[in-house]
Amino acid sequence: MNEQELSQRLTVVGNAVPKGARLADIGSDHAYLPVALMLAGKISYAVCGEVVKGPFHSAQKQVAKSGLNNQIVVRLADGLAAIEAADEIDTITIAGMGGTLIASILEDGKINGQLSGKERLVLQPNVGEQNVRRWLQKEGYEILTESILAENDKIYEVIVAKKTAVKKELSPIEIFFGPHLLAEKNSVFLKKWRQEQQALEKVLGQLQKAKVVPEKKVNEIKQELAWIKEALTC
Template sequence: KLSKRLERVASFVPKDAIVADIGSDHAYLPAWLYLNHKIKKAIAGEVVEGPYNSAKSLVASLGLEEHISVRLADGLEVLKAEDGVTAITICGMGGTLIRDILIRGKAKGHLSGKERLILQPNVGEPTLRRWLQAEGYQILREDILEEDEKIYEIIVAEKTGETTNYDERTLFFGPFLGEQKGEVFAQKWQQQLEKYRYILASMEKAEQVDSAKVTEVKEKISWIEEVI
């Protein structure tokens, strides 16, 4: 059984996709996708030996070696042109790390721009959205969910030919999440508000006040107060 978080990610994978799951750990997501007849085949990428071995043994224990190729390399470097990947999932990492994987992958020619990106950053969502927008990706869907008292966001993006020009505030909350303002969204930003207020208080108590940083935190606080 898949976690609620990864099941939600799976719901954004198009039917019959060829999926690359980068940072796959146990390869739970590609295995579940294949066993549930959602995808044609998958590549499970890992850069660390331990998780790579976990993925290898899970895929072997399920007899899925012909359908899920487990590979050891950094980020998108596990991919070959002939794989014909149509969707890339990168989940359970910071948004900056996900962005850097995409940047390196693009520089090395592993992103065709035709793949659907399904990204689940644990933190640093604005950084990732900013990069997607700058690169001409369109954010098509967003989702937010709570599992085991943690809140997760999912961002689905594609190069559709249409570009967007979201401002920093929109990139901060998410173009869709900030519009929908659901229950989990409100919960997340209530928590974040407390965090930012605490940061502000500590900053103002410090011996050397970084006034630019204080202004930045105050701006975030006022954005959050407006949205919840």
């Protein structure tokens, strides 16, 4: 297995991992990412964290099959509890989960002392990207780069962040779209938000037909639609 055999989504995540990193891959699912990066000579050490026994055993088998038991440790643990101080982790990847769950994992890791604040975070939420950006801003992380890609009829975003001495405030629009993605507006970004516009317009129409119209939700959707229309026309 090599880096080229990763899915496009995981390849983008892997590209954001620094050379020589000591990596913690949380929710590792077969350990595909750490194994590929280790075989490519990109990382020096890795921890694979899995909270479910099935994927945990799959990750163990993948690491053993690749002959990497001395360089990659697989642990059955919830979130960042997979990380131990002796690991000296400097990069954390969390991919393929909802944004709310990713933010919760990071918050728990911070509270429990597994997240020092010195790590580079490479995060790939399947949905709820705004929740990830809100947590990063609240905790003083700067979003260094963002990527958006389409694979197998799904659109994914990858957010790379590091804590900085000077807190950078994002506007509500930047949290909604992603500051770098909004600045670039590539074809995948435009496709995503055209789809979101159609979906929100449908939901708005249904809400406005309700016997009791939920005004707060209606206004929220109208605001989001106004942002989307502006982003798509500018």
